[in-house]
Amino acid sequence: MLDLLAPDLDPEQGDRLTRTAYKQDFRQRxxxxxxxSSWKLERRQHFEEQGSPSRDALRRGDWEEALRLLADRRDTLAATAEEDERRGYAFHRVRVVESPLTPYVQWELHSQRQRAEYGQRIRVVPAEQVAASEDTGLLPEVVVLGGRTLFQVLYTEAGVANGAIRYTDRDLVERWEKYIKALYAVGEEVISYFDREVAHLDPPTLSAGRE
Structure with a gap:
């Protein structure tokens, strides 16, 4: 278990953004x-992502189509990797996983393994590593951009994107970046984790129209 505790987030200290405003502000920043570099912490085990044909295929229970559609984006990933290298930018992800994997996380790990093949820095940590910070609930979904801005990404109970809260206090941003970096340091590279824990799994089974 990681000894370092996650910093608190007080919504009153940030700016609430709609989903559209968040996407625009995130892109600009x-x-x-x-x-x-930037650092992202992914904690929830289920999301209802929008605008992803592969995610839609998973929702329908068409696993082969979901994976085929992921494979179709390799040119886009290669172009993004080239652009990131050109401007000296590195985006890091820490994915917290619970066992057994939810269908969403199983699908996402296929996606993240592919991203890692194109140079994205992604590591996996078991939920036990963050238990010390979850006495009162799950950790938030957090992104720290360039050491200057922190976004707490918001979701409905069902996992639908619902905007974000933006924080710019330098001390808060630095403390969250330190926390995510510490998780990243104890995490396992997604490719090795995937090859050992995910590659052999059967297609996920969806029940009652949900994952």
Whole structure:
């Protein structure tokens, strides 16, 4: 278990953004980062992502189509990797996993393994590593951009994106970046985790129209 505790987040200290405003602000701030890095913590085990044909196929229970559609984006991933290298930008992800894997996380790990093949820095940590910080509930979904901005990404109970809260207090941003970096340091590279824990799994079974 990681000894370092996650910092608190007080919504009153941030700016509430709608989903559209968040996407626009995120894009602008990320594009402005050069010769720097960003850090993302993914904790929830289920999301209802929108705008992803592969995710839609998973929702329908068409596992082969979901994986085929992931494979179709390799050119896009290669172009993104080339652009990130050009501007000296590195995006890091920490994916917290519970066992057994939910259908969503099983699908996402296929996606993340593919991303890692194109240079994205992704590591996996078991939920036990963050238990010390979850006495009162699950950790939030957090992204720290360029050491300057922290977004707490919000979701409905069902896992549908619902905007974000933006924080710019330098001390808070630095403490969250330190926490995510500490998780990343004890995490396992997603490729080795996937090859050992995920590659052999049967297609996920969806029950009652849910994952």
């Amino acid at each position: 990320e594009d402005a980062v050069s010769d720097g």
